[in-house]
Amino acid sequence: xxxxxxxxxxxxxxxxxxxxxxxxxxxxxxxxxxxxxxxxxxxxxxxxxxxxxxxxxxxxxxxxxxxxxxxxxxxxxxxxxxxxxxxxxxxxxxxxxxxxxxxxxxxxxxxxxxxxxxxxxxxxxxxxxxxxxxxxxxxxxxxxxxxxxxxxxxxxxxxxxxxxxxxxxxxxxxxxxxxxxxxxxxxxxxxxxxxxxxxxxxxxxxxxxxxxxxxxxxxxxxxxxxxxxxxxxxxxxxxxxxxxxxx
Amino acid sequence: xxxxxxxxxxxxxxxxxxxxxxxxxxxxxxxxxxxxxxxxxxxxxxxxxxxxxxxxxxxxxxxxxxxxxxxxxxxxxxxxxxxxxxxxxxxxxxxxxxxxxxxxxxxxxxxxxxxxxxxxxxxxxxxxxxxxxxxxxxxxxxxxxxxxxxxxxxxxxxxxxxxxxxxxxxxxxxxxxxxxxxxxxxxxxxxxxxxxxxxxxxxxxxxxxxxxxxxxxxxxxxxxxxxxxxxxxxxxxxxxxxxxxxxxxxxx
Amino acid sequence: xxxxxxxxxxxxxxxxxxxxxxxxxxxxxxxxxxxxxxxxxxxxxxxxxxxxxxxxxxxxxxxxxxxxxxxxxxxxxxxxxxxxxxxxxxxxxxxxxxxxxxxxxxxxxxxxxxxxxxxxxxxxxxxxxxxxxxxxxxxxxxxxxxxxxxxxxxxxxxxxxxxxxxxxxxxxxxxxxxxxxxxxxxxxxxxxxxxxxxxxxxxxxxxxxxxxxxxxxxxxxxxxxxxxxxxxxxxxxxxxxxxxxxxxxxxxxxxxxxxxxxxxxxxxxxxxxxxxxxxxxxxxxxxxxxxxxxxxxxxxxxxxxxxxxxxxxxxxxxxxxxxxxxxxxxxxxxxxxxxxxxxxxxxxxxxxxxxxxxxxxxxxxxxxxxxxxxxxxxxxxxxxxxxxxxxxxxxxxxxxxxxxxxxxxxxxxxxxxxxxxxxxxxxxxxxxxxxxxxxx
Numbered sequence: 001x002x003x004x005x006x007x008x009x010x011x012x013x014x015x016x017x018x019x020x021x022x023x024x025x026x027x028x029x030x031x032x033x034x035x036x037x038x039x040x041x042x043x044x045x046x047x048x049x050x051x052x053x054x055x056x057x058x059x060x061x062x063x064x065x066x067x068x069x070x071x072x073x074x075x076x077x078x079x080x081x082x083x084x085x086x087x088x089x090x091x092x093x094x095x096x097x098x099x100x101x102x103x104x105x106x107x108x109x110x111x112x113x114x115x116x117x118x119x120x121x122x123x124x125x126x127x128x129x130x131x132x133x134x135x136x137x138x139x140x141x142x143x144x145x146x147x148x149x150x151x152x153x154x155x156x157x158x159x160x161x162x163x164x165x166x167x168x169x170x171x172x173x174x175x176x177x178x179x180x181x182x183x184x185x186x187x188x189x190x191x192x193x194x195x196x197x198x199x200x201x202x203x204x205x206x207x208x209x210x211x212x213x214x215x216x217x218x219x220x221x222x223x224x225x226x227x228x229x230x231x232x233x234x235x236x237x238x239x240x241x242x243x244x245x246x247x
Numbered sequence: 248x249x250x251x252x253x254x255x256x257x258x259x260x261x262x263x264x265x266x267x268x269x270x271x272x273x274x275x276x277x278x279x280x281x282x283x284x285x286x287x288x289x290x291x292x293x294x295x296x297x298x299x300x301x302x303x304x305x306x307x308x309x310x311x312x313x314x315x316x317x318x319x320x321x322x323x324x325x326x327x328x329x330x331x332x333x334x335x336x337x338x339x340x341x342x343x344x345x346x347x348x349x350x351x352x353x354x355x356x357x358x359x360x361x362x363x364x365x366x367x368x369x370x371x372x373x374x375x376x377x378x379x380x381x382x383x384x385x386x387x388x389x390x391x392x393x394x395x396x397x398x399x400x401x402x403x404x405x406x407x408x409x410x411x412x413x414x415x416x417x418x419x420x421x422x423x424x425x426x427x428x429x430x431x432x433x434x435x436x437x438x439x440x441x442x443x444x445x446x447x448x449x450x451x452x453x454x455x456x457x458x459x460x461x462x463x464x465x466x467x468x469x470x471x472x473x474x475x476x477x478x479x480x481x482x483x484x485x486x487x488x489x490x491x492x493x494x495x496x497x498x499x
Numbered sequence: 500x501x502x503x504x505x506x507x508x509x510x511x512x513x514x515x516x517x518x519x520x521x522x523x524x525x526x527x528x529x530x531x532x533x534x535x536x537x538x539x540x541x542x543x544x545x546x547x548x549x550x551x552x553x554x555x556x557x558x559x560x561x562x563x564x565x566x567x568x569x570x571x572x573x574x575x576x577x578x579x580x581x582x583x584x585x586x587x588x589x590x591x592x593x594x595x596x597x598x599x600x601x602x603x604x605x606x607x608x609x610x611x612x613x614x615x616x617x618x619x620x621x622x623x624x625x626x627x628x629x630x631x632x633x634x635x636x637x638x639x640x641x642x643x644x645x646x647x648x649x650x651x652x653x654x655x656x657x658x659x660x661x662x663x664x665x666x667x668x669x670x671x672x673x674x675x676x677x678x679x680x681x682x683x684x685x686x687x688x689x690x691x692x693x694x695x696x697x698x699x700x701x702x703x704x705x706x707x708x709x710x711x712x713x714x715x716x717x718x719x720x721x722x723x724x725x726x727x728x729x730x731x732x733x734x735x736x737x738x739x740x741x742x743x744x745x746x747x748x749x750x751x752x753x754x755x756x757x758x759x760x761x762x763x764x765x766x767x768x769x770x771x772x773x774x775x776x777x778x779x780x781x782x783x784x785x786x787x788x789x790x791x792x793x794x795x796x797x798x799x800x801x802x803x804x805x806x807x808x809x810x811x812x813x814x815x816x817x818x819x820x821x822x823x824x825x826x827x828x829x830x831x832x833x834x835x836x837x838x839x840x841x842x843x844x845x846x847x848x849x850x851x852x853x854x855x856x857x858x859x860x861x862x863x864x865x866x867x868x869x870x871x872x873x874x875x876x877x878x879x880x881x882x883x884x885x886x887x888x889x890x891x892x893x894x895x896x897x898x899x900x901x902x903x904x905x906x907x908x909x910x911x912x913x914x915x916x917x918x919x920x921x922x923x924x925x926x927x928x929x930x931x932x933x934x935x936x937x938x939x
Contacts, residue, residue, distance in 0.1 A: 062415060062425075062426030062427060063412070063415060063426075139412060140410060140411050140412040140478075141412075142471075142473035143473075144471065144473065146434045151333040151334070151378075152322070152324045152333060152434060152468055152469065153331075153332040153333030153466075153468070153474070154332050154333075154466045154467075154468060154470075154471070154472070154473040154474060155332055155466070155473055155474050155476070155477045155478075156411060156473040156474065156475045156477060156478045156479075157477060157478065158410065158411065158478045161477065161478050163477050179416065179427065179431060179471030179472075179473070180412045180415045180416060180427060181415070181427065182427050182430040182431065292539075293537075293539045293540065293857055294536075294537075294539070294540050294551070296537065297535060297536060297537040297540075297899075297900060298535055298536070307535075308899065308900070309535030309536075309900060310535075312535055313535055348562070348563075348564050349564070350564055350565045351564070351565040351566065352564065352565075352566070353534060353535055353564070353566065354564065355534070355536070355562040355563075355564050356562070356563060356564065357551065358554075358724060358725045359550040359551040359553070359554040359725050359726055360550070360551060361754055361759065361760060362754070363754075363756075448565065449565065
């Protein structure tokens, strides 16, 4: 066989493979760009039933440079408002997206170390989305996520030095700590899709732009466990869903 | 003849490329030695299985009696590496750990094993975690040549020891008794003590100044010891190394 | 003097060899318990050591990982190991002089085969060894059998002196750093369970200088980091009569690609033995030997590994002084028989193992000794020659750091030239053994 034929065959093969990949890729990602007019959302509240365990003051005396948080820092195991609203709950779609893939957003999420605590206590991001870790304190921290399903790293971070993390796999949720200040506890929840929310002080959440379908919605709390409920979302519908956690 | 040779070359190249891409995790390369995971498995069952476990998860029969616990290979998180924090170790990092052993732990030095045997073991250990097949191997960190120590370097190192909060774990004098030391745990949740820099005990990942430089740059993954590559330039890390050397000298 | 006396001495020696308990060798689960390592880490098939185990031993029973000193052990850890070998065995001797009519000494004698069989334990070895502190190691080995007991070994070793692994000093009663260690021996039977070359003394010889067994003395040894180069030199007091002997062994290992680790070495054992004693009232005074004359044993050996096979090859040349060889006091040269000379001999063995896995090993051995010069011209040229074959296997159903159990079956046959008591023909003894080797 002549070289010329071999080369031509190689080129054609390459062309076929590349175009197939591009076509398939576009077809897969096109499923994710849902038509918003026919999508719905799930909203609701997460509450805590009963008296939440008392938070205790954190002793930050080992590092005087933590003084900006020293006087007010309390443990954040269970943070419930006066009307029973439960904070720091990650609510997300656990099932029903049928293997669709989603591109991570270009906009990074932010995890801040302020007053020698993590702000927010729970941050939720997409797989391969950049997480900007910011040190707003006057002391050096180390950022040490301890994943079960992702790469573990441990980087020192002096004040003001920027640092980015990404996680390639879904994991709910990765505990993160600072070894230098051992009271610091946070969580990073990583998702394959964009349908998640973290409850704030009011305990409310909204999962927007869901394509019509039946979904399992799960609420996760770092100390109180997980709960799941099934919901069907029709075009333009906004069903409500509440979760109640107990001790 | 020329054309025939080229066709054969091309075919061989494709075959080799295919083999390389699909099987690089079953092999290891140390110098000119190529490790074989199948033979490594027989060696693992002879030498390693009682501590590291049949699944390579560190839960061997002896594990409950050991402190520190044997490495869990399924996570592919290793302390002694020459790659950045979070990245896989090089084959040579695993080989060096097997050869050197880990001081003050249950991991002996396996230097009496043949070089080929140690290379085969590295190939087998890599089969315990899918990360070795999924992730691309990364380049090792650069270790520039060490500038000579000087009182200024030691002074700068001392200031860095302060500003980097080393003392919170290692203690003001480096005795391993900092305010945060008692509560430290490794990633598996077992209590772990920061190294007593004044003790004169050999360091786990290699005992030279270069070894300390590497530990500071890569961090000891799986433990509270972080990487300083994100914050310090190599010159500053050498300053820290020179300061730490004075702490160690205090014990001699 | 004459054939009769030689034959009688030879027979006695033969009986001594046949019925002496074979000293069991060492495998120490106490070390496995201390470090959490499996037996197979140090032993190809215990008690045979691999290079990792040999290095551990040469380091003074230390791994060198900072956890060797007893202070790191749990208080309930005891550095003690027991070894017993409960077995059934059958011994037979082809040519024994027996009365024609049992019970009647007057009926005359014929040569007949005599066999006996039964259960046995070969005694119990208690081994306590390890480190007293960093770089001070020890071993105490009491041995108990049928109501009698002895201290087989008791020594202290100062390891890594001057911070170098090339200088270690051992003091006490210990097994020599033998060319191919008796402790590697996987065979247990009376006939097959030891290396004759280590214990051989020609018929009628009174030197009884042996490489095997335990000796009192001082040993200096050293080795390279991976144990590829080793040396040991010992000063021994073999007989309690201010006579000394010296022993040296040099080993070098090297790797053959694809085959494995190979070891070769040379050794020598040189000393003096007394030929008579000072007496008091006609009775010899113990420890007051006189008329020292010399002996030596020397040779070369190799341990070859080819995948799962390994072979031990051993060569020895031995020579004793003419007075020792003829059991004649050195102050009575006229008492030497015609044609008296220093006896000399050559011997060797080859032992092969096939280690299918750490829990199953096949063993085969052939050993021989050939006299090259007898002590005097009245001795048959082949008296003392022997040939020994042994085959066996060991299977280890239990092998973990807490203890080990091996099932052993072996058959061994020893042929002694000219040792038949009446006819002067070759005499064969054989052993058949099956039993357990239990080490915990």
